[in-house]
Amino acid sequence: xxxxxxxxxxxxxxxxxxxxxxxxxxxxxxxxxxxxxxxxxxxxxxxxxxxxxxxxxxxxxxxxxxxxxxxxxxxxxxxxxxxxxxxxxxxxxxxxxxxxxxxxxxxxxxxxxxxxxxxxxxxxxxxxxxxxxxxxxxxxxxxxxxxxxxxxxxxxxxxxxxxxxxxxxxxxxxxxxxxxxxxxxxxxxxxxxxxxxxxxxxxxxxxxxxxxxxxxxxxxxxxxxxxxxxxxxxxxxxxxxxxxxxxxxxxxxxxxxxxxxxxxxxxxxxxxxxxxxxxxxxxxxxxxxxxxxxxxxxxxxxxxxxxxxxxxxxxxxxxxxxxxxxxxxxxxxxxxxxxxxxxxxxxxxxxxxxxxxxxxxxxxxxxxxxxxxxxxxxxxxxxxxxxxxxxxxxxxxxxxxxxxxxxxxxxxxxxxxxxxxxxxxxxxxxxxxxxxxxxxxxxxxxxxxxxxxxxxxxxxxxxxxxxxxxxxxxxxxxxxxxxxxxxxxxxxxxxxxxxxxxxxxxxxxxxxxxxxxxxxxxxxxxxxxxxxxxxxxxxxxxxxxxxxxxxxxxxxxxxxxxxxxxxxxxxxxxxxxxxxxxxxxxxxxxxxxxxxxxxxxxxxxxxxxxxxxxxxxxxxxxxxxxxxxxxxxxxxxxxxxxxxxxxxxxxxxxxxxxxxxxxxxxxxxxxxxxxxxxxxxxxxxxxxxxxxxxxxxxxxxxxxxxxxxxxxxxx
Numbered sequence: 112x113x114x115x116x117x118x119x120x121x122x123x124x125x126x127x128x129x130x131x132x133x134x135x136x137x138x139x140x141x142x143x144x145x146x147x148x149x150x151x152x153x154x155x156x157x158x159x160x161x162x163x164x165x166x167x168x169x170x171x172x173x174x175x176x177x178x179x180x181x182x183x184x185x186x187x188x189x190x191x192x193x194x195x196x197x198x199x200x201x202x203x204x205x206x207x208x209x210x211x212x213x214x215x216x217x218x219x220x221x222x223x224x225x226x227x228x229x230x231x232x233x234x235x236x237x238x239x240x241x242x243x244x245x246x247x248x249x250x251x252x253x254x255x256x257x258x259x260x261x262x263x264x265x266x267x268x269x270x271x272x273x274x275x276x277x278x279x280x281x282x283x284x285x286x287x288x289x290x291x292x293x294x295x296x297x298x299x300x301x302x303x304x305x306x307x308x309x310x311x312x313x314x315x316x317x318x319x320x321x322x323x324x325x326x327x328x329x330x331x332x333x334x335x336x337x338x339x340x341x342x343x344x345x346x347x348x349x350x351x352x353x354x355x356x357x358x359x360x361x362x363x364x365x366x367x368x369x370x371x372x373x374x375x376x377x378x379x380x381x382x383x384x385x386x387x388x389x390x391x392x393x394x395x396x397x398x399x400x401x402x403x404x405x406x407x408x409x410x411x412x413x414x415x416x417x418x419x420x421x422x423x424x425x426x427x428x429x430x431x432x433x434x435x436x437x438x439x440x441x442x443x444x445x446x447x448x449x450x451x452x453x454x455x456x457x458x459x460x461x462x463x464x465x466x467x468x469x470x471x472x473x474x475x476x477x478x479x480x481x482x483x484x485x486x487x488x489x490x491x492x493x494x495x496x497x498x499x500x501x502x503x504x505x506x507x508x509x510x511x512x513x514x515x516x517x518x519x520x521x522x523x524x525x526x527x528x529x530x531x532x533x534x535x536x537x538x539x540x541x542x543x544x545x546x547x548x549x550x551x552x553x554x555x556x557x558x559x560x561x562x563x564x565x566x567x568x569x570x571x572x573x574x575x576x577x578x579x580x581x582x583x584x585x586x587x588x589x590x591x592x593x594x595x596x597x598x599x600x601x602x603x604x605x606x607x608x609x610x611x612x613x614x615x616x617x618x619x620x621x622x623x624x625x626x627x628x629x630x631x632x633x634x635x636x637x638x639x640x641x642x643x644x645x646x647x648x649x650x651x652x653x654x655x656x657x658x659x660x661x662x663x664x665x666x667x668x669x670x671x672x673x674x675x676x677x678x679x680x681x682x683x684x685x686x687x688x689x690x691x692x693x694x695x696x697x698x699x700x701x702x703x704x705x706x707x708x709x710x711x712x713x714x715x716x717x718x719x720x721x722x723x724x725x726x727x728x729x730x731x732x733x734x735x736x737x738x739x740x741x742x743x744x745x746x747x748x749x750x751x752x753x754x755x756x757x758x759x760x761x762x763x764x765x766x767x768x769x770x771x772x773x774x775x776x777x778x779x780x781x782x783x784x785x786x787x788x789x790x791x792x793x794x795x796x797x798x799x800x801x802x803x804x805x806x807x808x809x810x811x812x813x814x815x816x817x818x819x820x821x822x823x824x825x826x
Contacts, residue, residue: 113164113591113618113634115560120145121597121612124207125514125534126452128584128595128616131211131222133823134633136169136586136593138614139206144226144236146172146245149633164634174245176226176234177204183250184232190270199274202229213283215300216319217332219780219824220815223248223319225305231274233307235319235332251275251305254317254334271310278307279397281316281373281410286427287380287391289416293655293813295426302429304337306397306408308368314397314408315339316433338433342368342406368406370451371399374464377484389416394485396436398455398466403448405468405477409436409486436486439466441477441493449475454516456527456543465543467529469513474498474531474541474552498541498552500533511535515585515595519621522590528621530555530592532582536565538594540621557594557619564615568598577601583614589631592619638785638820646682648818649752652768653679655813657691668806669699669736671769677721678770680713682752689714705736723748723758735802741774766790767818768810771803784822 120140122128127139136147148170187200208227216223217237224236224245235249255273283301288294305317318335353359374396381390391414398407413430448471456465456476464484466477478494500511516531521542529541531552538555561580569578579601586593594617599605656675659667676692676699683689693714700707706728713719723746729739738747740757747757755763755772763772766779767787773779780791792807816823 114166115564115618116147116166116169116616118145118614118616119610119612120614121607121609122583122595122614123205124583126208126584128515128586128593129210129224130586130588130593131224132214132588133222134588134631135211135222136616137209137211137224138595138616139209139226140173140614141205142175142177142203143173144176144206144209144224144245146174146224148172172245174236176206176236177228177230179204179232183247184230187270199229199231204228204230204232208278210278210280212280212303212319213301214823215283215296216303217248217321220296220300221823223332225251225278225280227275227278231276231310233275233278233305235334237332249319249332249334251278251307251317251334254336255307255309255315258315258336258339272313274310275307276310276367277369277371277399278305279371279373280304281306281395281397282375284376284393284395284412285378286414287378287389287416289426296812296815297427304410305334306371306373306410308371308399310367311341312343312366312368312401313339313341314368314371314399314433316410316431337429338410338431340408340433340435342401342408342435366402368399368401370453370468371397372453372455372466373397374455374466374484375457377481390414391416396439396455396484398439398453398468400449400451400453400468403450405439405441405449405453405466407436407439407466409434434486436484438483438486438488439477439479439493441495447471447473447475447497450512452513452516454518454529456518456529458525458527458543467516467531467541469516469531470497472500472511474500474513474539476541500537500539500552511537514582517585517587517592519587519590519592521621530557530585530587530594530621532585532594534581536561536580536582536596538582556622557592557617560617560619561594561596564596564617565598572600574600574602587621590621591631592621593617594619633784640785640819645753645819646684649678649767650683650685650688652810652814652818653683653688653770654691656810657688657695667809668803669703670738670803671771671806671810673699673736674738674770676714677710677749678752680710680717680719680721681749682717684717686717689717699736703736721749738772747772764788768814769803769807780824782817782820782822783825785817785820787817787819789817789824 123139123141129137134149138145150168150170205228206226207229210225211222214220214222226234226236233251234247236245237248239246252273252275259269259272281304283303285301286297288298303319305319307315307317315336316338318337319332321332376393376395378391378393393412393414395410396407398405411432415428417426449468450471451469454467456467462481464479468475476496480489482489483493512534513531514534516529518527518529521528527543532538538558539552540555541552565578565580569576579599581597581599583595583597596615596617653675656667672695676695679688679692693711696707696711699705710721724737726745729737729746740747740761742761743757743759745758747755752770753765755765763774766773766789768789771790773788773790778791778794779788781788790807792804792811795804795807
């Protein structure tokens with residue numbers, strides 16, 4: 112189970128914590144961002160069946176997020192009143208929000224971290240393997256500057272249109288897979304987008320991609336604004352102040368769109384063009400609070416699939432259109448002030464989507480149908496519910512702002528459960544069972560643990576029961592909820608030095624049961640694989656390599672093809688693979704003039720070994736097919752698919768993907784989960800085997816995670 116984690120930091124904002132699907136936790140702490148990465152579990156539980164995950168089982172790192180070059184954030188001199196904000200330009204650029212992207216955006220298909228600082232600059236950070244540190248790889252404001260610099264009226268305040276107030280990651284846009292045995296990365300990982308709001312109340316959708324391809328080795332990301340919609344201020348003050356007064360005008364100009372959240376993609380197929388082509392459409396909503404109101408923007412994407420056999424590098428074409436979704440409107444009393452945050456709740460397999468938004472001392476939920484989500488008005492409109500936050504609260508009418516919300520999926524029923532926490536330390540959960548009655552929120556399962564920690568803090572400082580806890584943020588991944596909590600005295604002015612900064616992170620499941628780390632992939636120890644398991648998963652790779660051996664469009668290195676054929680002879684029990692290996696060997700013998708009679712004869716049945724080639728055959732003409740030992744120059748035989756041994760006895764590990772011997776140090780990459788070793792496609796080109804680099808990159812583009820455990824590679 113996961114033990115509480117105590118950090119000697121103080122959060123710089125509410126909703127200060129984010130958890131990636133790779134297991135990394137990011138915490139906003141003033142000028143710095145704290146990164147926590149899980150290690151393998153160090154102990155066993157009391158009953159011996161669930162590892163204990165202690166506070167020492169986290170790697171801890173941090174980087175400073177408020178250091179910018181002049182190119183990244185140029186000096187801004189005093190501007191006209193409508194464009195200049197002295198609070199932003201002279202701020203310390205502390206971190207106000209952090210959020211991990213969906214996986215698959217950068218090298219090794221890992222997530223990147225979006226960091227918004229108080230100077231309204233949104234930066235993208237990634238752990239760069241060459242520099243071995245967290246590095247800023249993109250600034251989203253640059254995409255806004257390039258767009259609004261060309262498409263904005265000169266009278267419009269450009270500074271406000273390029274200053275980012277809030278943001279959210281959207282789920283990846285999955286491109287429908289065509290009839291291919293191995294779909295492309297856009298069908299496996301999808302295309303990520305960022306939705307951002309500006310000081311001019313624009314909602315902009317930004318696509319992030321690598322300039323040189325989906326699986327590029329470049330550390331720089333390119334940001335492209337694909338569509339934008341302006342949500343003008345629609346807040347009315349008729350019952351509170353004079354609507355035509357200067358005060359009302361000033362208030363309207365300062366109300367921004369905050370607490371942004373993204374809903375799921377809804378896909379719809381259209382006519383098919385045949386031969387693998389066709390058109391699809393996808394709709395996505397983002398919602399945010401603007402003053403006391405809720406505003407919703409919709410992004411519609413047209414997906415045109417290219418026909419099979421097309422010469423285009425990208426097998427699809429996208430078109431974008433953003434607009435306000437006026438169908439998602441609901442009437443609520445003026446005293447119900449929506450303050451945020453906002454969260455979408457969607458149960459996969461159902462046609463119901465819910466928007467949960469925080470209000471003063473209340474939780475408001477809006478149930479949407481597919482038609483409303485797509486922007487089509489229906490009879491009855493939006494069904495909204497108002498739940499007062501009376502859980503653990505003696506005065507439910509008091510000011511009880513929600514400071515964090517997250518959705519966790521129940522492990523058994525697969526029901527989405529909304530977890531929320533308030534500024535006064537109260538916690539509640541609400542399960543969404545569509546088709547049933549709207550249940551009231553119940554006490555959060557992690558609330559008792561917060562009370563225990565608060566009482567300990569109270570006793571240690573002799574506060575007489577007046578200590579208070581504040582929930583600074585919630586996040587969840589794979590059914591586990593992490594709650595960030597700070598403790599404070601409640602009967603005095605608090606004085607705190609940096610040595611007394613404390614942030615406690617508590618872990619819990621959606622139903623309050625003990626966290627079983629064996630059920631979470633990134634918390635497990637190193638797995639062990641049976642020989643049958645290894646054979647089955649390697650056969651998948653061999654089947655792809657051998658079938659592509661006769662495909663001119665996917666031409667691989669002869670050395671890779673020969674290694675795959677030998678690996679099939681040595682380890683595979685599949686007669687189909689042996690037949691494919693025979694075809695590849697016959698093609699190599701014909702095209703390269705090498706003698707492969709012995710290998711072809713051993714393709715009749717499984718279980719043969721292949722002897723090392725004598726030195727006289729390893730001349731320059733055959734060097735592009737056979738492997739030779741870099742130490743002594745002798746041939747390398749085949750008696751195992753995991754190890755390679757030359758005629759002189761030198762032993763090497765074989766790459767799990769290409770089956771080639773890894774003979775040099777420093778050209779390998781390792782799975783972060785099972786420690787399996789692979790050739791690094793970016794490092795192998797720096798050696799004499801430069802002709803292998805294109806083949807390694809081709810295979811890595813298809814098999815971009817560990818073929819044994821599906822784990823990510825270490826950066």
